[in-house]
Amino acid sequence: MATAAPSAASRIAVVTGASSGIGAATARQLAAAGYRVVLTARRKDRIEALAEEITKAGHQATAYALDVTDRAAVDEFATAFKTIGVLVNNAGGALGADPVATGDPADWRQMYETNVIGTLNLTQALLPKLIASGDGTVVVVSSTAGHGTYEGGAGYVAAKHGAHVLAETLRLEIVGRPVRVIEIAPGMVKTDEFALTRFSGDKEKAEKVYEGVAEPLTADDVADTITWAVTRPSHVNVDLVVLRPRAQASNTKVHREL
Template structure:
């Protein structure tokens, strides 16, 4: 999907760009003519992405204030950006609350909520000054309904969902467009593998029997469409699921 706005030259900062939806989004925007600052912690993967697509690699941890400041300085010196795409995040563990691991909850809140807040706070002056700035937050359907074994991720994504709604209200007077994309089941290279502590067999079972789960490219296509629309058009909240998933807890699996 393409749109008239993408015929212009736009610049996006895309976090989480070393893998999964973030990488797919950086690739797609670059292919459509955007200048893209690709942000993630793994410098080697960013360098490979840059060599293949022409994105500008900026290794950074969005939870670290010094890294965020350095990222902002890099983008400012290069002429600024009109779009911030917050994709960095993730889940750890599937424990129920009775067995919750504090370190997993701490990590999920720090990355999904505080990291998103820190980078958004840093770039808002730039986006306001642009006159037609956009913030897109990739959250999750986990932020809409709780499910067993998901409490920590639910809590983090509910928080990110609420933060995004508040941001839209706070920045409408500054003509900053705020979009939220909330995917359901997406089969990516690392999400479930990391959530399940590197257990590849358990990670494969998450998608077992599901006919055509979403891919990173599916979600990236929607993200790129949303930020590429004329600026006065705001897709406030976009829920994306595979047809086989009617709700977080309702997934059709074929044996």
């Protein structure tokens, strides 16, 4: 079903964690769908290169270096806008795969700060702008980890459960306002950096995550789902999409061809 182009008041889309993976793919796809995308991430060189790529493709993009856990910086960033139409809270990530008994509290704290407090910071700072647009959308990119536990993942699972509850509660609290709240919860996604970051650059451990899985999700698969949800008619709220590759039945059951 064809959808109308976004209105002028709601044409700006802010994407966090846009320097790679799902964030970068989402920025490309939203730009192609007619949004002026604002790319945020800590790695300024990455988002500037992506903004240039999107602009050369005939779309509109702006890069803004931002650490989502720095509330003062987030508040300053928010002053640049009178209204925005879309906020994609994508910045996050996992660190380590240790059991609860030996997990590093610093890793837990960092995951919570990025996945939950970072999402809270951007959402609080930009919510008045989203409401002012008359047709706003908040997207929270959580994870299947936010909907089920697995051994060795408690710190990440706890953080993504937090992101899920944030989205669910916000939807209840702002009902009646012209803002939708969408949660996209991907399962196994193979990107250049997610598993590598989780295992502190250990390529062997990172590759084992996807070993024998014929077709894990790609960043483009998730970005396509986000863009589809965002571009539904304004009265349609896609509350939650749990997105997995066919080979993954749950967080703990994956078909591997070994």
